Amino acid sequence: MAPIVSIRDLTKTYANGFKALKGVNLDIERGEILALLGPNGAGKTTLISIVCGIVNPSGGEVLVDGHDVVKDFRVTRSLIGLVPQELTTDQFETVWNTVRFSRGLHGCKPDPVYIEKILRELSLWDKRDNMMRQLSGGMKRRVLIAKALAYEPRILFLDEPTAGVDVNLRKDMWKVVERLRAAGVTIILTTHYIEEAEEIADRVGVINGGELLLVEDKNTLMKKLGRKQLILELAEPIDTVPTGLADLGLELNGSRNRLVYDYDADKEHAIAAVLSRMVKEGIHFRDLSTRQSSLEDIFVALVGEKA
């Protein structure tokens, strides 16, 4: 099936001459959860804003369900829900009306039962009659999510949805994301919290300096770029690593009692060779552990390389 969002050679140069996007190509599949990772100023919000029709591209093309986001913006906009980073609501309106109006604005028939369901899901039901200005920052953020869900979008963009919010909101959010995924909604989120991407995303895209460095299935990425480390606590201290072990890449690490061995996450069989060589060299260990690099390690390595 054709991707639900297709981005081709997308560039954006702002009026001051700053190149925020330098030729991005990306296909987003129907029903997937894609996490876009990148440091501050990488171009994530610019990319999302172009797909959502808020910012005009300088070059390239974006198709949403086959429709051009510039020429057919009315159609594409109706398919997309956006939860922006910044709060954009009328402070003197009630929560109930804010969410209800959002549905109406997008041309959907009123459905109070559905609105109630969303408000309950996001723990906003008790606040439905409060004015927006009476809510805490975290509650306002919940309303932004409710506003985007109110018109049942097929594609949902979440721009740093959990930045500066508490654990409860994060948990509520993930429950909502799970429900939406089950309903076939495509979800794209930007985040600085790598564990969030690790937890929830099917694919991960890394963006830096206006370029998409990679997009990869999360598990494949962790396998391909992930590193593992075998740590051997020795029974007796040693001064130098015997040649037979040094040849395999083992090193003393911070102590005469600890040997470490770094290997690719997909080369677990290498451990057997290390252990049999240990026996051959007559070096005994009293404990053994392994450590796997996280998505965060991979991200830092990728972005660092490019910097």
Ligand SMILES: Nc1ncnc2c1ncn2[C@@H]1O[C@H](COP(=O)(O)OP(=O)(O)OP(=O)(O)O)[C@@H](O)[C@H]1O
């Ligand atoms: N209207 C604008 N005019 C000029 N430059 C802009 C404008 N909007 C954004 N930029 C610049 O474009 C770059 C990308 O910004 P963008 O907001 O897309 O980054 P981001 O990855 O979302 O960052 P963050 O994680 O901080 O939200 C930044 O250097 C920013 O200063």
